[in-house]
Amino acid sequence: MTRFNALNLAWNALSGHKKWTEQWPDAQPKAEYDVVIVGAGGHGLGAAHYLAKEHGITNVAVLDKGWLGGGNTGRNTTIIRSNYLYDESARLYDHAVDLWQDLSQDLNYNVMYSNRGVLMLAHNVHDVQSFKRHVHSNRLNGVDNAWLTPEECKDYCPPLSISKHARYPVMGGALQRRAGTARHDAVAWGYARAAASRGVDIIQNCAVTAIRRNTDGSVAGVETAKGFIKAKKVAVSAAGYTSVVMQTADVRLPLESYPLQALVSEPVKPIFPCVVMSNAVHAYISQSDKGELVIGSGTDQYTSYSQRGGLPLIEHTVAAITEIFPIFSRMRMLRKWGGIVDVTPDRSAILGKTPVKGLYVNCGWGTGGFKATPGAAHTFAWTIAKDEPHPINAPFTLERFRTGRLIDEAAAAAVAH
Amino acid sequence: MLLIHCPYCDETLPELEFVYAGQAHIVRPDTPSEQTDEEWEEFLFIRENARGPHFERWRHTHGCGRFFNAVRDTVSDRFYATYKAGETKPDLSKLLGGGK
Numbered sequence A: 001m002t003r004f005n006a007l008n009l010a011w012n013a014l015s016g017h018k019k020w021t022e023q024w025p026d027a028q029p030k031a032e033y034d035v036v037i038v039g040a041g042g043h044g045l046g047a048a049h050y051l052a053k054e055h056g057i058t059n060v061a062v063l064d065k066g067w068l069g070g071g072n073t074g075r076n077t078t079i080i081r082s083n084y085l086y087d088e089s090a091r092l093y094d095h096a097v098d099l100w101q102d103l104s105q106d107l108n109y110n111v112m113y114s115n116r117g118v119l120m121l122a123h124n125v126h127d128v129q130s131f132k133r134h135v136h137s138n139r140l141n142g143v144d145n146a147w148l149t150p151e152e153c154k155d156y157c158p159p160l161s162i163s164k165h166a167r168y169p170v171m172g173g174a175l176q177r178r179a180g181t182a183r184h185d186a187v188a189w190g191y192a193r194a195a196a197s198r199g200v201d202i203i204q205n206c207a208v209t210a211i212r213r214n215t216d217g218s219v220a221g222v223e224t225a226k227g228f229i230k231a232k233k234v235a236v237s238a239a240g241y242t243s244v245v246m247q248t249a250d251v252r253l254p255l256e257s258y259p260l261q262a263l264v265s266e267p268v269k270p271i272f273p274c275v276v277m278s279n280a281v282h283a284y285i286s287q288s289d290k291g292e293l294v295i296g297s298g299t300d301q302y303t304s305y306s307q308r309g310g311l312p313l314i315e316h317t318v319a320a321i322t323e324i325f326p327i328f329s330r331m332r333m334l335r336k337w338g339g340i341v342d343v344t345p346d347r348s349a350i351l352g353k354t355p356v357k358g359l360y361v362n363c364g365w366g367t368g369g370f371k372a373t374p375g376a377a378h379t380f381a382w383t384i385a386k387d388e389p390h391p392i393n394a395p396f397t398l399e400r401f402r403t404g405r406l407i408d409e410a411a412a413a414a415v416a417h
Numbered sequence B: 001m002l003l004i005h006c007p008y009c010d011e012t013l014p015e016l017e018f019v020y021a022g023q024a025h026i027v028r029p030d031t032p033s034e035q036t037d038e039e040w041e042e043f044l045f046i047r048e049n050a051r052g053p054h055f056e057r058w059r060h061t062h063g064c065g066r067f068f069n070a071v072r073d074t075v076s077d078r079f080y081a082t083y084k085a086g087e088t089k090p091d092l093s094k095l096l097g098g099g100k
Helices: A006-014 A042-055 A087-101 A103-107 A125-140 A150-156 A184-197 A239-247 A311-324 A370-386 B037-044 B092-097
Strands: A032-038 A060-063 A118-122 A146-148 A172-176 A201-203 A208-213 A219-224 A227-236 A256-265 A275-278 A283-287 A293-299 A333-343 A350-353 A359-363 B003-006 B011-014 B019-023 B053-059 B067-073 B079-084
Touching: A032 A042, A032 A219, A042 A060, A042 A184, A042 A359, A042 A370, A060 A184, A060 A227, A087 A103, A087 A370, A103 A184, A118 A125, A118 A150, A125 A146, A125 A172, A146 A150, A150 A172, A184 A201, A184 A370, A208 A227, A208 A239, A227 A239, A227 A370, A239 A256, A239 A333, A239 A359, A256 A311, A275 A311, A283 A311, A293 A311, A293 A333, A350 A370, A359 A370, B003 B079, B053 B092, B079 B092
Parallel strands: A032 A060, A032 A227, A060 A201, A118 A275, A227 A359
Antiparallel strands: A118 A172, A146 A172, A208 A219, A219 A227, A256 A293, A256 A333, A275 A283, A283 A293, A350 A359, B003 B011, B019 B053, B053 B067, B067 B079
């Protein structure tokens, strides 16, 4: 693999970009690994990268039923923020935002992280009160978040209308300046390259059909489409399919899988400088570097593995966007897609050990897993390597649903997240 | 748009008239104070999350307002059957083998 730098970029430009070597090697499975990670999305590949880089564990395979980053990593709206209300969530997501800052340098791959800011609009008195509470709570936790008046919102995001006669007038907003977006595919590719350069095998089109256990109950390995692979430790990071995979190891999880949709418009010249979310109207929007408006929709009301989602939600979303930004009312939408997200009852992730020895799980990110990718992967790798919780992921146990120590972002979330 | 058959109204209507109400046939405990933490966890939080045929509840909110049960394939979103609340679970093998 070529390490990217200015010199070889120039050399390859002169040779017409025809002499680049492969980005990462497509591996075939060996008979045995120290760690097998199920799911080659950002979270799984990231865990492999940090296992190799920080814990010296390189005899690792990352398996995926499809292609690399073809699940929710490639199906989200790429928004990154950490303005969560509860201490536990604030620490976890802000750890991720810390890692996002120089992730491109760490991976030697441009993930196009852009801290263009996330502005959450308040349209009524309740929004104002609850956002101000979030701002105060975030600042006590050292998380960047500030309250903006309507005029300041307009300064930050000129396409916004702050007319008092709007159907949903803007009464202010909470702005996290350090938040922003990144190129989602590049996150998967960057982690894959970095992990593969340290000897991790990335095996695509190799679905895990079952997790096999030893007679003493500990993990023995995984049954796959390419045969049995022995493993000392198995880490599942399979988003919407986690409960299906974990059930084969007799671990039942408090998860339900829903389709979550998003859509993009035709590409236009730069018009939209930041990310804007409106919880009251349920709209969020940003503009990609390609020029498309990236619009997030919601989850269907019913559980499904269809990876499509229903059209009524798209209609609702587009209606919400045009309420807030009438200038976009004549834009044509280019494509829409759905990903299967695994939702927990308290809308917080499950990240850590399971009752099965040698089996670890990183799931339950619901509709907001992309932003957490580096933080979740980093602390997950720690837990896999040391067989103990990282101080940041320690509250996100599976046991909390028995003890009742929930991290109830369902009630506290700044948005359906 | 899903089309859902309400067993009370005996009409097949668009999904917008209905609200999904989670997994069906979860029985409330008879003696709540004797439940262990594990049993509460199972009752409150653990769900089948089936990939394939799924027993679930729906409510015809913008119609008769009543809850009923359904069997839906969560991969294709096809409904195999809907039936009134309180009726016994239909036999899955008969439903799937029924050529539907």
